[in-house]
Amino acid sequence: ETGVTQTPRHLVMGMTNKKSLKCEQHLGHNAMYWYKQSAKKPLELMFVYSLEERVENNSVPSRFSPECPNSSHLFLHLHTLQPEDSALYLCASSQDRPGTGAVNEQFFGPGTRLTVL
Amino acid sequence: GQQVMQIPQYQHVQEGEDFTTYCNSSTTLSNIQWYKQRPGGHPVFLIQLVKSGEVKKQKRLTFQFGEAKKNSSLHITATQTTDVGTYFCAGGSYIPTFGRGTSLIVHP
Numbered sequence: 001e002t003g004v005t006q007t008p009r010h011l012v013m014g015m016t017n018k019k020s021l022k023c024e025q026h027l028g029h030n031a032m033y034w035y036k037q038s039a040k041k042p043l044e045l046m047f048v049y050s051l052e053e054r055v056e057n058n059s060v061p062s063r064f065s066p067e068c069p070n071s072s073h074l075f076l077h078l079h080t081l082q083p084e085d086s087a088l089y090l091c092a093s094s095q096d097r098p099g100t101g102a103v104n105e106q107f108f109g110p111g112t113r114l115t116v117l
Numbered sequence: 118g119q120q121v122m123q124i125p126q127y128q129h130v131q132e133g134e135d136f137t138t139y140c141n142s143s144t145t146l147s148n149i150q151w152y153k154q155r156p157g158g159h160p161v162f163l164i165q166l167v168k169s170g171e172v173k174k175q176k177r178l179t180f181q182f183g184e185a186k187k188n189s190s191l192h193i194t195a196t197q198t199t200d201v202g203t204y205f206c207a208g209g210s211y212i213p214t215f216g217r218g219t220s221l222i223v224h225p
Contacts, residue, residue, distance in 0.1 A: 002161070043160070043205065043215040056212060090159060104213065105150065108159040 003027040004109035006091050012115045015081060021112045023074040023091030031096040032074040033106065034066060038087035049074065050096045081116045088113050121208045123216030131224050136193040138219035140206035149182055149189040150213055155202040196223050 003026045013019050025032060034046040048056040049068040063085075065077040074091055092106040122141045130136050140149065148167045152160040164173055166182035166189060173180045179192045189208070193200055203220045207213035 002159075042203075042218050045212070045215075048212055092160075105162045105165065106152075106160075106207075106213070108161070110159050 002107045002109065004091060004093055004107050006089075006109035006112050008112055009110060010113045010115075012117065013078070013081065014117050015083070017081075018077070018079040020078065021076040021089055021091075021114075023076075023109055025072055025074075025091075025093040025107070025109075027093055027095075027107060029093040029095045029107070030071050031094045031104070032068060032071075033092040033094075034074065034076050035090040035092065035108075036087050037090055037111070043090075047076075078114075081114075083116050086114055086116045121206060121214045121216040123206055123219055125219055126217060127220045127222065129222045129224065130196050132198060133195050136196050136200070136221055138191050138204050138206075138221075140189045140191075140208065140216050142187045142208050145186045146189075146208040147186075148208070148213075149186075150207040151180060151189075151191055152205040152207060152215075153202050154205065154218070158202075160205060193221075196221070198223050198225055 005024050007022045031050040033048050036044045036046055045058050046060045047066040052068050052071055063080050067075040088111045090111045091109040094104040094106045120143050124139050148165055150165045151163040153163055154160045164180050169186050170184045171182040177194045181190045189206055191204055201223050203218040205215050205218045207215045
């Protein structure tokens with residue numbers, strides 16, 4: 001166990017559904033990330049939150065909506081998804097120490113396997 | 118934006134053979150990280166290199182960071198079936214950019 005949990009582990013949804021993915025980290029980290037992993041593009045960074053503020057959004061479609069209520073929890077709200085959004089969604093956390101040159105080693109959760117029908 | 122290229126995409130080896138994966142960046146990297154993802158699992162941090170020309174070893178794994186800090190390699194000596202998985206490099210600054218990964222398949 002890496003100290004990062006994700007629920008659910010598997011999710012099947014229709015294109016008109018609304019669902020949310022949840023991530024929780026128990027490591028005392030101050031930065032959390034959402035990644036999409038598919039066969040075509042192995043690891044795509046979607047969102048980054050550092051100190052609960054979103055610092056990067058890599059042009060992700062608006063049908064994905066992140067929420068970070070505190071430094072331990074991260075959500076990804078899904079609505080009107082497309083079949084090509086089917087993938088493994090990975091959450092990660094790290095300890096952000098900007099300006100120090102320190103490594104942002106990332107601890108990944110087990111992922112949510114999403115299938116959009 | 119910064120790109121991190123990784124080759125090969127796949128590598129089949131017989132157990133006992135050596136394996137190497139290479140990572141190249143279009144820009145100078147402040148550091149390089151390596152991760153391993155087992156089939157059905159999630160990426161797990163292996164190591165980080167920071168200094169130009171740095172070499173680090175973990176048992177049968179040797180990690181190198183190029184003198185210009187634009188490339189890196191991971192070499193596994195005498196592969197075992199437990200080495201199976203995808204190896205990712207991730208380079209850059211504060212938020213690392215991941216390479217596409219090299220999937221290692223070890224045949225017993």
